[in-house]
Amino acid sequence: MNKFSKNIGFYLIIIAISFLIAQYFITPTPVEEDFSYSEFIQLIETEQIEEVTIVGENIIEGETIDGKEFEINIPGTIEKIEQTLQDNNIVINTEPAPEPPWWASILGYLFPVILILGFWFFIMKRMQGGGNKVMSFGKSKARRHDEEGKKRVTFDDVANYEEVKEELREVVEFLKSPEKFSKLGAEIPKGILLVGPPGTGKTLMARAVAGEAGVPFFIISGSDFVEMFVGVGASRVRDLFEQGKENAPCIIFVDELDAVGRQRGAGVGGGHDEREQTLNQLLVEMDGFEPNEGIILMAATNRPDVLDPALLRPGRFDRQVIVDKPDFKGRRGVLKIHVQNKPIANDVDLDIVAKRTPGFTGADMENLANEAAILAARRDKRQISMLEFDDAIDRVIAGPQKKSRLISDKEKDIVSYHETGHALLGELLEHADPTHKVSIIPRGRAGGFTINLPEADKNYVTKSELTDKITALLGGRVAEEIFLNDISTGAQNDLERATKIARSMVTEYGMSDEIGPLTLGQKNGDQVFLGRDISRSKNYSEEVAALIDEEVKDFIDSAYNKAREILNENKEMVEAMVAELKEKETLVSDDINKIIAEYKEDYEYEPAEEANSKTESKEEESRGSNLDLEANPEININLKNNN
Template sequence: MGLLCLGVGPLRIRARTVRSWSREFSSISTTRHNSSAAAALKASSTKRNCEGFYQLGFPLARSLSANKPPRGFEKFFPKNQQINQSAEKGKVKDPEPFQAENESDDGNKNHQREEKHKRFDWWTCFQEKWSFNNTIVLNIAIGAAGVASAFLFFHFRETGVHISWKDFVEHYLCKGLVDHLQVINKQYVRVIPVHGVDTSQVNYLWFNIGSVDSFEHNLEVVQQEMKLECTKVPVIYSSETNSTALLGIVAPLLLMGLLLLATQHPLSGRRIRGHGTSVFSLSESKAKLLKHNTGVKFEDVAGCEEAKLEIMEFVNYLKNPEKYRDLGAKIPKGTLLSGPPGTGKTLLAKATAGEADVPFISVNGSEFQEMFVGVGAARVRDMFGLARRHAPCILFIDEIDALGRKRGNGHFSSHNEQENTLNQLLVEMDGFNSSTNVIILAGTNRADVLDPALMRPGRFDRHILLEPPDIKSRAAIFKVHLRNLKLDSSIKLDLFATKLAALMPGFSGADIANVCNEAALIAARHLNPHVDSKHFEQAMERVIGGLKHSSHILQLAERTTVAYHEAGHAVTGWFLEYADPLLKVSIVPTSKGLGYSQYLPKEHDLFSREQLFDQMCVALGGRVAEEVFFKRLTSAAQDDLRKVTQSAYAQVTQFGMSEAFGPMSFDLPHAGSIVLEKSFGEPTARLIDEEVRVLVAAAHKHTLKLVTEKRQAVSLVAKRLLEKESLHRSDLVELLGPRPFKENSLFEKDLIEDNRNVKEA
């Protein structure tokens, strides 16, 4: 239940100095800044010229299409150029979107053209103005099609009544009500009544005929029988288009047309990448294209200086490819960015495109998986085609493990399809040469499952590992995110960022962004004009402990158990030398548990056996307190026990810390992965299990001894917890006296002090 930070960071290699990188970077950013300023100046002067023309306000001038100003009006048009621009502005061009994409010579020009295209695109304007989305449009289109079909149906509806030959003879012909007969399309006969018959309900009568010959014969016979020789009914022969048949064709066509328009299908003339919704667009890649400015620069990516240094080479190459070609250098085609979630892989890729000022094409590996065979490979082809058209550019494939897993691991058809897709990716990457000017970046959390063919030189040649940020990087990331917040004026940004960084060990960049946002939300919820340290403390608690469940009321027995459990953690940590300093302990139920303890773990790259042992004891402190005070066990310690077991297995099998087992290290399977073969035999497995049991038992014994000795202290803390729900370090000092070990650094003392101030505020 108590939240502990157990874990061992891998050795970090920090070979290069940050200073040399920042020097190189700043020179490049100055050059870029100058060129962008010139472009901005040019754009603003063009805008001013155009505005000048329109400000003249002559409707005549606006309607002119000729290049020359009309006679007598020359003084209002000092430069011909202005008229040309304005005349061009007035023209409504509708270039093919994909043609426009191909013209990559001048990004600014393209941008202006696109802007213009957008301005005159009635559909876009219409959608923007009425803020329609495609679902609304689709519904309206279906409704309109229904109304139109209904109108056509009622308008062209035949109002005649079908009768039989016998009825016709007996009720109409004999009674002399028939004016004339129309034989239509040699199929049926329309009976037109004599003048004076009421036709308001029924326009005409009709009956079917087998053939014209038999109809003529029968009519002849009937008329002879009725002695109507002298007043024979005239018969007219005509052909007509069947309006019902017409309606049957028109209505579905109308419906289809409207549907195509509404869904912006490629066939409807408006083609937007990846937005097609029918089978026609299945082979199109769903890559998203950011043509101009990703909005992210290297200064927005804090920490990870080594990664930035590595990736800077691509920026230089994309800006000056000739320099590299002159020297005969080939730029690596692809770089794999790997690391735990939220460490800034996507952000770094975007920043690379932003720095180099080239288009950014991003796609997710899972978007290549489709139930249809061959679609994945077709999408890979389409994506690379898109990248070639926009070169120089950066193509970023996120979660590449969904696409590039090791081949030959499965026998299912889906795996065959995934292999086809991967093969296509390998082929496409081979097809690129250094003159293509497309840099491929890929992001993954699982570099270990990628196919070796993908990682060979010539494909993803470089591998950049983005580790969870250390305290310095976390402070830098905090600074990036804090600058967007309206902070209390008493807060000193640098110091505050460093303190927050120290309080949040193990936090990734995404976690930090989340804490900053949470703090701002809390401040807004309490109608505070500024975000202050109190809000950050609450945000941190929320991120670590989860959402408070105020409505979750525990029964007294349960609450007491939780209080003693948490007190057990707190007291063991207090009296163990290598345990992390405690900041806060709480029994307020949250979405993550019924209580939690917050520690201030040190920034370790290496852990000693003593440290790991003490951490195990602190984790067991809760369970042992339950044993000592209640002589019964609950499920409250599940999370603690999981951590203890993990740590014990790591010590025995990976860190070689078990004397009986010796200095050996094995790779343990990842959680959730299927183990096909173990790297050790049955006797070794038995020995590992035995050693883990011995280690955990030793930690349990040690903790039991400590808790029994400090029974009084645990009881004191638990009672105070039941009273106050949350205790800070100062409360523990008051109850237990100062911790019998010296604090590690002045900074740590500061933080602890600061934590007390926060509590008092």
């Protein structure tokens, strides 16, 4: 009943009942006539009536000469029927109409007042509290984590990221034992910003802090601040921090901070833009005249470059914690967490799966484990085997397999030679990433694909490695030209990626001998509401632009000629691999190494197990700070669209 009473339907029913009661007592009851008006006139004219009584304004009562009582409602005015009665010498008596009860009359006057008061009471009830009630759009939409009833997440549920955990443990420890820090005069950071690519677990890390701290934890998205009404965002920021003060000590977590914290000055509305008002209020609340003791603000973003500098200064977001893509050890730990509740077969080696997934984020690893489970269920298996994990990796990278797609023999030749060119160059080039798998089975929009995996996670990429990577990318086009005497559109993606790498080598990495160690072109920092990196400003002359184009072409031509030279020297090897690929449709590194060893005397063939063990040892040795994020290579997969 309490829940129903808060509904508008309850009040509508009360008002309707009151209205019906008033109408019942105020409105006269209609008369049940014994005969019609015309019959009444006929009785008068035939002298069947001697005396009548007029009640009120239009009701006539009486008795006929034969003793039959009647009561009739006269339509229109009573004067006309009075004249008829007088003309026929009928005695006329009068009586006043009966009056309704006194309380019914009072109810008729009070009904409008009751209606207005009821409507006002309903509006005031709706205005109280937050949620989605009427007039409550100025209230914060933050949700309190400990009231959601979700499973508690701790740091044990987050694999790897030991440095990040250490930074956040200080926050948890301060909330539990603030005197430990205050004795030494230390102050806890007011704000902690989690920065990293999408899917790396920033929100999960914040949930772990909530689970460890044991204090009120409020969660809100950056987009929840701004609405269509002007001033709502700033009002919600004030209400959010008021809730924080009432529940201090507490943690407030703002997800996707860039939705509200973008740099000021580029909005369409200038200084009166709604986003800027919201951001200004957030800046004041974080570090203004009134201190917010006991409130720690955490936020997550994958676009720190577009945030306003005032947000990132000390006193607001004092610390920026980088949550980057996991390395080999981190991927293995994430995968171990996501498979702990799944039936895994004995042949599954999580180390090998982690090695085959460089560049995968935590969300990618979770998706990988889920895809493997789906494939096992589709094949009516009771356990997830290594085959499902291997197929799941291909599915995540290149899309679902399309064995039903019919391709002609000519297209099959094009794809086979194209992918063979990529695969062999990946193995024969000294600094290229080794080929893990090559397939001519269509997946997604790709007619075929080649997966090159680095032997270890790389923090930096050398000029030789980038040059060989361009050469391997051009291997497909070169193989088509040499063995088919024609070229296809399948190399479109390869040419695009090769040109991008070559241009970056010239304009960003300073690897051109002709131009030298210069960075040419600068990312636009203006129009931040449209995105900072839409274009690059041209801070060089037309002569330098022509020189850049010439240097890029030299890098591409040199790599193209090198690929042609290697494939021309190994034609028999290419033909043997194409034949094997057409027969099996998919070749793994072990198959490719066997073919190369047959035709190349100085090539040392390593079984897959030995190669994996060496790779794992290299993975453990290659640990360092990932400073050059843009140069960090991801999975080298070549997708061919043969449509």
